[in-house]
Amino acid sequence: MADLQHDIPSTTEVGEDDCFPDDPFPLPAASGAELLERAHALLAVHPVADGYSELPRALAPLPWYDLELGETAVDTDVPRLREGHVGALFWSLRVPEAERGGRAVGATLEQLDLARRVVETHPEGLRLVRTAGQIIDARNCGRVAVVLGPASAAALDDSLGILRVLQSLGLRVLTLTDVAWAGPEGLTRFGEEVIREMNRLGVLADLSGAPEATLARVLALSKTPVLCTRSAAASVRPHPANLSDELLVRLGEQRGLCMVPLSAEQTGPTVPDVADHLDHVRLVAGPECVALSGTYDSGATHPRDLADTSCYPHLITELLRRGWSETELSLLTWGNVQRVLRSADFTARATQRRREPNQPPRPAGADA
Incomplete structure (x- = not known):
């Protein structure tokens, strides 16, 4: 026995790697079907909060539709939302400038009215919500939560009173474009008052397409995280709406x-292309600062295998293949949006106890 023990090499006589040789029977890498099954399982627990949809505008010209039964004329209906594990949708109320005809307020109210009627006529599938808590309630009841916004800042007609009315009707997101008080020079004094009032009301600022000076000033001024509802990484694919690494870093510092x-x-044009942007934003801004925006029913051309709202599992499958953890994926699909909404809700409650609504003078030339 002593001889046998003497023949066994010790870890002091050989390298540690020699004591633990490579596994002669390594586990095979997960197949595509296995990864897709994992994606469905993960999304069943952590559904997608989709940051931008133009479904109301896409439905407006249709003479008849039934989203609960299914509607092939659009990219979004309740069966496909459930197949894609979408738990919440942000519905755009933005009206293209060419369609406003000088009546941005009225056109936005019509969009808001249309969105509310769509939800009311599909109560088994959709539920209009205002807060992060109501999103959870809708999900627990088997409904897809609908959040109103973004709307264009032109809808305010340079009036904080109109902002308050829109918020009372359910608006949660405002895009800071198409107005003189949020332009290439940054925010005017009136623009800064708009941001403060948005914070007080719990309306989130959307900086997609905003001039860089405006984006930088809002990031510095806002007490709540901001959104870029349709922005990817400019260093991965140059585009006017995509963000530079410098802005992504600042967005991460602000926890937007x-x-x-x-x-x-x-x-x-492909799922891996989208995943490259998600990888880059996660690396530069951080995993708590990246989310998804389907841009469905907006007229945009979508990457292959991401043609409608049922396709999110294909994207999650690609991210699993790249090594994203369940925690990172849960933040991407659901957790980050919930955090931002809860932060805005908390800030609004705290601010309303300290500050009354104000109405600064309208910007010069506002009535022109």
Whole structure:
């Protein structure tokens, strides 16, 4: 026995790697079907909060539709939302400038009215919500939560009173474009008052397409995280709406969200192209600052295998293949959006106890 023990090499006589040789029977890498099954299982627990949809505008010209039964004329209906594990949708109320005809407020209210009627006529599938808690309630009841916004800042007609009315009707996101008080020079004094009032009301700022000076000033001024609802990484694919690494770093420091769009023009024509942007934003801004924006029913061309709202599992499968953890994926699909909404809700409650609404003078030339 002593001789046998003497023949066994010790770890002091050989390298540690020699004591633990490579596994002669390594486990095979997960197949595509296994990864897709894992993606469905993960999304069943952590569904997608989709940051941008133009479904109301896409439905407006249709003489008849039934989203609960299924509607092939659009990219979004309740069966496909459930197949894609979408738990919440941000519905755009933005009206293209060419369609406003000088009546941005009225056109936005019509969009808001249309969105509310769509939800009311599909109560088994959709539920209109305002807060992060109501999103959870809708999900627990088997409904897809609908959040109203973004709307264009032109809808305010340079009035904080109109902002308060829109918020009372359910608006949660405002895009800071198409107005003189948030332009290439940054925010005017009135623009800064708009941001303070948005914080007080719990309305989130969307900086997609905003001039860089405006984006930088809002990041410095806002007490709540901001959104870029349709922005990817400019260093991966140059595009006017995509963000530079410098801005992504600042967005990460502010704990805002870069909501990467599923748009072939901005992110590329394939699922791996979209995943490249998500990888880059996660690396530069951090895993708590990246989310998803389907841009469905907006007229955008989508990457292959991401044609409609049922396709999110294909994207999650690609990210699993790249080694994203379950925690990172849960933040991407659901957790980050919930955090930002809860932060805005908390800030609004705290601010309303300290500050009354104000109405600064309208900007010079506002009535022109």
